[in-house]
Amino acid sequence: MNLARTRRVNIAGAIITVITVIAAIIWAFPIYWGIVSSFKLEDEVVRPYIELWPEHPTLRHYWFALTQTQIGSWYVNSVATALGVTVLTVSTSLLVGYAISQLRFPGRRVLWWLILASFMVPTQVLIINHFVLIANMGLLNTWAGIILPQLIHPVVIIVYKQFFDQVPKEFREAAVMDNASELRILSKVYIPMNWGVTTALSIVTFIWAWNAFLWPFLAVTRTEMMTITVGITQVSDAFGVYYARQLASAVLAGFPVALAYLLFQRRVTQAITLSAGIKG
Amino acid sequence: MADISLQNVSKSFGAVDVIKDISLEVEQGEFVVFLGPSGSGKSTLLRMIAGLESIDRGKLLIGGKECQDIAPGQRNVAMVFQNYALYPHMTVRDNMAFGLRNIGMKEKDIEARVADAGRILEMDALLDRRPSQLSGGQRQRVAIGRAIVKEPAAFLFDEPLSNLDAALRVRTRVELAQLHQRIAATMIYVTHDQTEAMTLADRIVILNDCRIEQIGTPMEVYTYPASRFVAGFVGSPGMNFLNSDVAVSGKEATATLGDGSRVAMSIDVPEGGTYELGIRPEAVHVVTGEGDTTGEATVVENLGDRTLVYTRLGDGSSVIALDDGRSQVAPGDTVSLRFDTSQLHLFDSSGRAYHAD
Numbered sequence: 001m002n003l004a005r006t007r008r009v010n011i012a013g014a015i016i017t018v019i020t021v022i023a024a025i026i027w028a029f030p031i032y033w034g035i036v037s038s039f040k041l042e043d044e045v046v047r048p049y050i051e052l053w054p055e056h057p058t059l060r061h062y063w064f065a066l067t068q069t070q071i072g073s074w075y076v077n078s079v080a081t082a083l084g085v086t087v088l089t090v091s092t093s094l095l096v097g098y099a100i101s102q103l104r105f106p107g108r109r110v111l112w113w114l115i116l117a118s119f120m121v122p123t124q125v126l127i128i129n130h131f132v133l134i135a136n137m138g139l140l141n142t143w144a145g146i147i148l149p150q151l152i153h154p155v156v157i158i159v160y161k162q163f164f165d166q167v168p169k170e171f172r173e174a175a176v177m178d179n180a181s182e183l184r185i186l187s188k189v190y191i192p193m194n195w196g197v198t199t200a201l202s203i204v205t206f207i208w209a210w211n212a213f214l215w216p217f218l219a220v221t222r223t224e225m226m227t228i229t230v231g232i233t234q235v236s237d238a239f240g241v242y243y244a245r246q247l248a249s250a251v252l253a254g255f256p257v258a259l260a261y262l263l264f265q266r267r268v269t270q271a272i273t274l275s276a277g278i279k280g
Numbered sequence: 281m282a283d284i285s286l287q288n289v290s291k292s293f294g295a296v297d298v299i300k301d302i303s304l305e306v307e308q309g310e311f312v313v314f315l316g317p318s319g320s321g322k323s324t325l326l327r328m329i330a331g332l333e334s335i336d337r338g339k340l341l342i343g344g345k346e347c348q349d350i351a352p353g354q355r356n357v358a359m360v361f362q363n364y365a366l367y368p369h370m371t372v373r374d375n376m377a378f379g380l381r382n383i384g385m386k387e388k389d390i391e392a393r394v395a396d397a398g399r400i401l402e403m404d405a406l407l408d409r410r411p412s413q414l415s416g417g418q419r420q421r422v423a424i425g426r427a428i429v430k431e432p433a434a435f436l437f438d439e440p441l442s443n444l445d446a447a448l449r450v451r452t453r454v455e456l457a458q459l460h461q462r463i464a465a466t467m468i469y470v471t472h473d474q475t476e477a478m479t480l481a482d483r484i485v486i487l488n489d490c491r492i493e494q495i496g497t498p499m500e501v502y503t504y505p506a507s508r509f510v511a512g513f514v515g516s517p518g519m520n521f522l523n524s525d526v527a528v529s530g531k532e533a534t535a536t537l538g539d540g541s542r543v544a545m546s547i548d549v550p551e552g553g554t555y556e557l558g559i560r561p562e563a564v565h566v567v568t569g570e571g572d573t574t575g576e577a578t579v580v581e582n583l584g585d586r587t588l589v590y591t592r593l594g595d596g597s598s599v600i601a602l603d604d605g606r607s608q609v610a611p612g613d614t615v616s617l618r619f620d621t622s623q624l625h626l627f628d629s630s631g632r633a634y635h636a637d
Binding site: 168170171173174175176177178179180181184188189192193195 | 369
């Protein structure tokens, strides 16, 4: 009976594994196709049938992207703005999350509901307001202009609040008895006790900011100020679209994020799990 | 002068009173234990002294200084928490130094104080470990060390032994008593464990229903409980209570028990009537001849040095009696019980106690 049961479980496991593998192939194939195509000659790319491997592998599109475009500036812009967004988002969310979780002040509950409610508002709805505001401030085509509207990430605040809520209150009370100020309680007790979540949220925020397209696309018109996601739309000329060239640029754009993901895989998965229950 | 003085302090959470008009003086160097059942308000009272709970009405003086509106860290008291609350990411040394760094003490002085505390608590070798690398007893010691380094006016302990196993609890209890003798500091200790209270306290404050029922030395509260509640709460096994009709003649009284037996005693009660008669098991002796009453032994617990005999009297009421370690009593035997009438108590309907002479 036990054997039959084990066999049934194994069959179920095998079916799930097959489904997962098929789903993974479906999901990963476009990435494979994009990478392979970036090594093909342009006329190979537009052939009507599927070729899983380049007939004449070439690096010329990469060479073009690296030498004939401003990809260096775009990298710098992306790194600077993504880092700026990450540092500012994480540090401000940390403070807000701590205040809402640990401090008692008038309006705390209203503030919390406002943050939760801000979830319901998609960024796209605000984008015209953001554009007008940033334009009036004269910040179009600047790093600050790219960064500022991207600092709204309620999910980071919510994750921090949840983590701070879970810290047993005795730690806070012990620190209060130890004459610690709020800033010291936060910096010496709460942050070190939650390093894992800070690292995870930083990585995920960095990836969000690096991948951002819509706002940087609107906020920047000068080629040298573009981030890499916007910059790759510029890899075409008057004679039309060159798919292989654009795909090579896209691979270069995605490379740092892919690398970051590989290096911090566990933390990223943790952060996605943390925010999965709340992220809209 | 009292080191800690509570004057008519009260507190409520919304409509619920949690501390009702409590006044208490704790002398310099005294070890005072707050003893009471869950929900009696003992922890709340301790937290009010610490500053972790606000005081709605009344005054709190520490070292003669009014403290009810002062931040917890500035009251010059240190607290040891039930679950230790050691910062898990800091070493033992940093845990102890944290409070001193917060007040801007020089590192050299901090080092000296931490080293002293390490010596007092015999944990010099543990200073560079993290809490996760320590046993329960060692963590408890670090928590006490964290309080010692502050050299506070008073130590506040919130059920500090309840997370330890039985053997370690006994050992740590002895260590605490020794520590108190060595540093002679004022200590307030909250527990629901009467053994801890009896063994550690200079004075016990018994709380019930958010009020103080009695304040006294361990022997006072044991021998002369102020109320029916204290009599029942202190002592293990608990005091025997028997319904009785009391006839009074001057300073003499005769109690008629439910089974018809009569017990005469010298006691000062204002009038006769229905009382509960209380007597501790060690004042009820199993005797071979005629006693004050007889009962049937239902359970016999031999504890080695003594034997507890659980008996049922003629009216069905229960009495626990004490016999010596080599008791021959077996369940089902009929035994004669003699009461030590100098250790009798009578409790009126309001719970007020009268003690026999």
